[in-house]
Amino acid sequence: MKWEDLQTPCYIIHKKELERGIALLKQALADNWKRSIVGYSFKTNALPWALLEMKKAGFYAEVVSEDEYELAERLGFSHIIYNGPIKGRASFLRALQSGAIVNLDAERELDWLEESGLRDVTVGLRVNFDLETVCPGETSAGTEGSRFGFSYEKGAFARALTRLDQMGVPLSGIHLHVGSKTRSVAIYRGLAQMACRLKKEYDLELAYVDLGGGYFGGMDNKPKFPDYMKAIREELSTAFSPEKVTLIVEPGTSLITPPVEYVTEVADCKETYANNIVTIDGSRIDVDPLHRKSSYFHSIVYGHDTPEDARRKAKKQVICGLTCMEDDRLFTLENAPELMPGDRIVFHKVGGYTMCLTPLFIRYFPPVYAEEDGVYTCARGHWGAREYTMGSMIGGDAVYWEEQKKKEHAQK
Ligand SMILES: Cc1ncc(COP(=O)(O)O)c(C=O)c1O
Known part of the structure; x- marks a missing residue:
């Protein structure tokens, strides 16, 4: 990959x-x-x-x-x-x-x-x-x-x-x-x-x-x-x-902490009366789950279709995360090339007290890739609804899920 x-x-x-x-x-x-x-x-x-x-x-x-x-x-x-x-x-x-x-x-x-x-x-x-x-x-x-x-x-x-x-x-x-x-x-x-x-x-x-x-x-x-x-x-x-x-x-x-990055993609850019809002597909909860940080090591990879130097400069762009929390805001770019959907924002040095503190909130666990010599292998797959329900079926909820299965079976 x-x-x-x-x-x-x-x-x-x-x-x-x-x-x-x-x-x-x-x-x-x-x-x-x-x-x-x-x-x-x-x-x-x-x-x-x-x-x-x-x-x-x-x-x-x-x-x-x-x-x-x-x-x-x-x-x-x-x-x-x-x-x-x-x-x-x-x-x-x-x-x-x-x-x-x-x-x-x-x-x-x-x-x-x-x-x-x-x-x-x-x-x-x-x-x-x-x-x-x-x-x-x-x-x-x-x-x-x-x-x-x-x-x-x-x-x-x-x-x-x-x-x-x-x-x-x-x-x-x-x-x-x-x-x-x-x-x-x-x-x-x-x-x-x-x-x-x-x-x-x-x-x-x-x-x-x-x-x-x-x-x-x-x-x-x-x-x-x-x-x-x-x-x-x-x-x-x-x-x-x-x-x-x-x-x-x-x-x-x-x-x-040092060897781990978090890669996100710009999903949407919009203008409000107060700001230019850039929404990424990742969240602050994945890089700063305790909401303590005031700045992030990051870099931007501009999409090839419109190179960085061909873009207009925006006075202020607020980079926001995917959750519905108003404070899921990561940082502000000032006098920087306008971001577009598909651009990537990479957060660096985020391996400590992040993955282990990420909540199952709105979107479940992101995948983790291990990189060596430019080759990427999956170290943990994305947790979607399937993995989430599988997790819930283990332990206390097993009885409930068994009953659901029996009911479905009986209805067939
Ligand atoms: C007893 C003990 N050992 C080791 C650690 C690891 O600390 P750090 O991740 O800051 O190196 C902690 C963190 O709280 C700890 O409580």
Whole structure:
């Protein structure tokens, strides 16, 4: 399939670019820390095609729910990191039994562990602490503080250590992911410093330190993997040996955002009393599902029939999406050649927190193509009414659909 033949709207994953990101991360880790594990963050984009690429790269699955845990199992991941505050009890026990790395997030998981009677397990504790004071204005939760993990300041972390000790379960690691607005290198210095402080204060003998995700990747003028890993080494090596302790990182967006594009086509152009409205066949919900972005990396491919330089310039054109929401507006073009139906608008770097957050709203899931050396293969077909109803027939609605089928049969 050629680019011109792609059904729009669609996502494209550029395989070589994905591989470049993976190689850069691996090299940065190898250059800075002898023992390391990469856990790809499923939540960021759990398209099975992408997950299998991550598995091929030797990455662990980093999952945060019963469904994600089952997805990792289904796709044949033999190495799993189980995080998050809402682990399912059944998968929690399976994870412990199968040797997965389980980072405990709350008291009830200590109860489950105690009740399980399992002792030969790999568990870590997620640490809740005040990183905002170290990096003012940078953390996602700000002065409200994170809601995850065992509080260092309130003594919950120390109590969890005591409980594990009483159970006879050794603590294998600590988990310090903290979401940030800035993705700055300083955040990782702060996390690594905290890991060192905990080791010294509680005399911890750890097999791993997990610093989570939240890195930039593939962005000009932003930190790169080597910048983060160098800073982590500088801090972490003051208390941990790179030969003995495993550094775990859990990247999501830094790997999957850069290689993904969203291709749309201009469907209609009209003039209103206020504006020139250009409606595309894609939607803001596919590139900015949380409606947080104020600008988009994009490019325009003008149709061949009327070349770009043969067009009149329009003072202002408002690019709007396919849904019936008034705010499905993406950006405004000023003093640019007039767009026409059939022109394409391509949005770049849209692989993270997009596909996984796209709602089943008005138009169902767009297809996804994988591109390698100019050849496009379908990584996920378009979900139309057929796929939507098939999905609904699984589970709760199965009884309803069976009855419908019987009724139709009886009428024949
Ligand atoms: C525990 C944990 N690890 C990894 C990630 C991935 O973060 P990112 O996609 O920003 O790299 C997240 C994101 O929220 C997370 O909560």
